[in-house]
Amino acid sequence: MKTLDLQEIRKQLDGIDREIVxxxxxxxxxxxxxxxxxxxxGKPVYDREREQQKIESVTGMVEDEFQKQAVRELFTQxxxxxxxxxxxxxxxxxxxxxxxxxxxxxxxxxxVRVVYQGVEGAYxxxxxxxxxxxxxxxxxxxxxxxxxxxxxxxxxxxxxxxxENSSAGAVxxxxxxxxxxxxxxxxxxxxxxxxxxxGLSEAEEGDIKTVFSHPQALMQCSEFLNANRxxxxxxVENTAVAAKKVFEDGDPSQAAVASEIAGNIYGLKVLxxxxxxxxxxxTRFIILSRxxxxxxxxxxxxxxxxxxxxxxxxxxxxxxxxxxxVNMMMIESRPILGRNWEYRFFIDxxxxxxxxxxxxxxxxxxEEGSNMRVLGNY
Ligand SMILES: C=C(O[C@@H]1C=C(C(=O)O)C=C[C@H]1O)C(=O)O
Numbered sequence: 001m002k003t004l005d006l007q008e009i010r011k012q013l014d015g016i017d018r019e020i021v022x023x024x025x026x027x028x029x030x031x032x033x034x035x036x037x038x039x040x041x042g043k044p045v046y047d048r049e050r051e052q053q054k055i056e057s058v059t060g061m062v063e064d065e066f067q068k069q070a071v072r073e074l075f076t077q078x079x080x081x082x083x084x085x086x087x088x089x090x091x092x093x094x095x096x097x098x099x100x101x102x103x104x105x106x107x108x109x110x111x112v113r114v115v116y117q118g119v120e121g122a123y124x125x126x127x128x129x130x131x132x133x134x135x136x137x138x139x140x141x142x143x144x145x146x147x148x149x150x151x152x153x154x155x156x157x158x159x160x161x162x163x164e165n166s167s168a169g170a171v172x173x174x175x176x177x178x179x180x181x182x183x184x185x186x187x188x189x190x191x192x193x194x195x196x197x198x199g200l201s202e203a204e205e206g207d208i209k210t211v212f213s214h215p216q217a218l219m220q221c222s223e224f225l226n227a228n229r230x231x232x233x234x235x236v237e238n239t240a241v242a243a244k245k246v247f248e249d250g251d252p253s254q255a256a257v258a259s260e261i262a263g264n265i266y267g268l269k270v271l272x273x274x275x276x277x278x279x280x281x282x283t284r285f286i287i288l289s290r291x292x293x294x295x296x297x298x299x300x301x302x303x304x305x306x307x308x309x310x311x312x313x314x315x316x317x318x319x320x321x322x323x324x325x326v327n328m329m330m331i332e333s334r335p336i337l338g339r340n341w342e343y344r345f346f347i348d349x350x351x352x353x354x355x356x357x358x359x360x361x362x363x364x365x366x367e368e369g370s371n372m373r374v375l376g377n378y
Contacts, residue, residue: 027078028085035086039093045086046367051079080316083368084323087360099362099374101292101353107186108157114138115147115156121262122240123193127285128160131189142237144174148181151290159183159288165193167278168219170332174286175346178304178375185302185376186294187287195221195276196260198243198268203252205271210234212242213257221257223277243268286376294353294377300329301358301377304346305369306336314345320364321349324357346375353377 038045058075059068114132116124118140128138139156141147147159162171178185195217199208208231211218215235218225225233236242239258243266246256255271256262263270307313321328330348335341351358353374366372 024078028082031082031085032089035089038086039090044367045083045090045363051076054079076312076316080319081323083364084320084360087363090363091356091360099292099353101184101294101374101377103296103354104293105296107289107293107295109136112136112157113155114158114160115150116140116160117142117144117147118238119240119244121243121259121265122238123191123259123283124160124162124238124285125240126259126261127162127189127191127283130191131160131187131285131287132158144177145180148177148183148288151183151288152181154290157289158186160189160285161288162216162283163188163286164284164330165216165220166280166282166284167276168216171216172334175332175334178302178346179344179373183288183290184292185286185378186289186291187378188300189285189287191283191285193220193276193281193283194259194274195239195257195281196263196270197224197255197272197275198246198258198260198263198266199255199271200246200250200252201267201269203255203269203271207252208255208271209253211255211257212236212245214238214242217257220276220278220281224272224275225257240265287378288376296352296354298352298377299350301349301351301353302346302375303349303362303365303372304344304375305365305372306342306344307369309342317345317365317369320361320368324361324364326351326357326361344371351377 035045037043055072055075058071062068062071112132114128114136116122116128116138118124120140125138125140132138141150144161147161150156151159161174161177163174164170197205197211210232211225212234213236217239218233218235225231236245239256240262242256243258243262246254247266247268256268257275260270260273305317307317318328327350328347329350332346333343334346336344349358353359362372362374
């Protein structure tokens, strides 16, 4: 008896679904006609007001609260799909998201000037040497922000900045600087980071009372450092500055957390090597240029955008990747200054700015989110 009922109900469901699919196809065909109109008139795909009216009108057609919510979700999804279809048609007409980026075979490398924050022996210095080699003109400034300014002003061709560490996570301040300055990420380099506890030549581990380093390095070694409860941990601008300070103060109760290379440069002894708890500790550094260029074979794109403080807005934005088959590699959010509890998102995706699928996804995000920026393709 029960099986018979189920079969009967399912037959009815099948009939309704056939109608839904046929209506959906008709709806999409009309959406295609709207796209043609938009191509001719230069109107954008996304019409926020029309979508709001549509949601109000269709939710008004049902009484029950559960059904209202269901109809809202259903139509939000249908209109999202309809927009993606329109972006696709626009791209086929050669209408893509505008950007100033130029593809290049190779990044300019002749007689370039490279800036980093810190002093000699800082990890960023190592990263700059690793990426550019020892033959280019590498100099340093006091802060990450100064490094960004040097590039924006044209005093340096490239800046090297840490952006993410495999154990301590994002270098959040540098995400904010990516927004504040109009520089572009043109490359990245990974540097294994192995911290040592460094002291004066006459010092022993038992003498130590104060440890200086960059807060990121203190975090990466927190298990070791926190096991020595009587040590005071003090933050300074960077690890090499810490090493320099310990040498200059000449106090055997002081130690620095920095690389063994920095220890060599500043004449310090290794009291204990490899004190970071993650033995694969690696920092990702980005290379910035004021020129919006990308290597033809670049495979990763960084973007940022802001979203209305509304349920589902991130979910809807990410559908631009899903519908275009774009793989997302990383997402990070930062508070927007002056707008409490609103966030700016930073996303890395796989792809090249010349890919049609990427152009489609970016067109969608630039229309539907606010202040979308392509930070670089590298
Ligand atoms: C179809 C249109 O394009 C988009 C999709 C909509 C829809 O599918 O109903 C509504 C508004 C637009 O964001 C349109 O402008 O009417």
